[in-house]
Amino acid sequence: MTEARRATLRDIATALGLSVNTVSRALGDKDSVSPKTRAAVQAEAARIGYVPNTLARSLVLGSAMTLGLVITNPSNPFYAQLISSIELRVRAQGYSLLLLVTDESAENEQRATEALLRSAVDGAVVVPVQAEWDHWRRVRDAGIPLVFVNRDVPELDCDMVGVDNERGSYEATSHLIAGGARRLLVLEEDLPITTTADRVAGFRRAMSDAGLKVSDDSIRAVPTKRYDSLALPWQPEEAYRFARTLVSEGNHPDGIVTGNDYFALGLLRVLAELGLEVPGDVAVTGYGDHPYAGYLQTPLTTVRLPAAEVGTTAVDLLLQRLRSTVTERPRKTLIRPELVVRASSRTARPSQSAAAGRAERGGG
Template identity: 45%
Template sequence: MADVGNGRRPPTLQDLADAVGMTANTVSRALNDKSGVSATTRALIKAEAERLGYVPNIHARSLVLGSRKTIGVIVSNISNPFFADLVSEVELQAQQAGYTVLLLLSYESAERERDAIGRALRSGLDGLIAAPVQERSDAWTPVIKAGIPLVLVSRELPELGVDFYSADNEAGIQLTTDFVLAQGAKDVVLVDEDMPFSTIRLRSEGFRRSLERHGLPFDPRQQLALVPPARAFRVSQSWQADDAYRVVSDLLDRGRRPDAFVVGDDYYALGLYRALTERGLSIPGDVMVMGWGNHPFTRFMAPPLSTLLLPFQEVASRATRRLLDRIGGTADDRVVTERILPELVLRASTAR
């Protein structure tokens, strides 16, 4: 039993039977709530199954029949453009390798994430790519115990010890902040979402480091404008321009007049533009604005928005190739962590 449930070999029905000292038939009947098994025995078997990470039903049968040639993808919401691009690239790469993709959504809910993980396990997937909610890493323990290859993207859970691929959020925000500072900005504000994600934490840290490297103080009460996550669990776009509009309008109405904004998403820049122009401030004459994401609408804004091109296609491609290598048994033993540098796209909103 030493190699069971630790990522080397998924536990089998016989492993579970051996662990509880009963026959495989008794264990199977207990797991499927069949008659002839006492409530005490059934509870004992189910508790041991959870401890071992034993996954019955479809996944267990797939271990006997062989690969189902299916990859699962768990992300928060495909109305998020980043995840939409990522899922599209994973599907393309998987299809070329002969795999289909099962998409499951968490909507930034830990409860829905657990449900998605359970459905993925019951579906007998060969592997999973996921952007976790990041509330509790133990939700992913059943995946690890079942020996199912898991690759994380965008949001990190280092304690799981699995492969991870992401855009380099800390370096990216330093690129945007360094640029507006080089253009003469002295007072810069970061507009980002108020959520406990590693991506947001890294952007805040990179922003702070950029200011300090240029000899400027960092006061989160003055330099951070956080957008409340009121829409985080809705099916619609999480980053609403009107939320950023309200936050920036309040900041400006309190007398703050920064000479540059950098944002955590291009959608925030839409609301930011309106808040500035309503108060007679010109872009970039009075205030420079730097985006994040290079969404298609940015070049049609007035003025066109300088922004950051995120390498999500490359992130998805590398993550999918790594997962397929894990599934095929050709991956090396090391745990890979890769953060890929974004690229500045310069337009008129920062031209001075």
């Protein structure tokens, strides 16, 4: 029995009467090959089952032709979109992708950096845990370019691409204020990460610009199950329990800014159970624009995050670093999110006394 032989570029070239160089350029989408020739080469490659030998190509080019992607939580819808956009961009550029998940664990992140070094990737896109950074210094000093995504590590002075979270929170808060809200608070997660800090900063700035006071009670950190099971996304029941406690304390805001749509989901249920109207008594905004946000009984005003644009921008910046012979200073790129206005914040608010009265009846 004859052992199957791997199809080669020469097999395609012989079948079509072309040179191996022409076949290689056609499969590499080089402009010097006519569309007709490219189509013929691609058809023959598919017919004989040709698969590029990435190891051989790596030896020729002096490159692993592989990029690393280190992600904290792939169940987070933002990061799920990010992974998809990065994989598509990487594949279109002829690279493979090595995906490593840390689950917000500094120990897992250190293991990920060891895997990057062993795999000799050309570069890496990284969502850092932000607990430590010496292991990332080792990767950078080994000559592997890094682009941090969504969270920065200022100590390393590397490229960073992310969402302008301060701007997103500022616009959401300003929107509620413009609609008449004056007693606002923000529900944020309690992880010590820059994305949370940036959203709180946006809330503070919007309140300050409107001449409204921000007290310690205005900023509430919601306990998150991600400490117990870090692979989970945010859970609505965390905000649900927290909001019930908040209202039972007699705190009756007329505007609530949440740091993610899951928190908003739990909050909306509490408000409905207490007989509070949204947005009549309490206006609510989310953050993330997850698929369900527009299909709730009261569609949710939220901030849409440009996950795909962040991903492709990060890959393009990393490839520029790999292909450039000129050393440039690291770039910090923040992409503006979009406020999506829906019914949870659309109308003006009633008087303070009317809202408080309804809250007392609902909390019976």
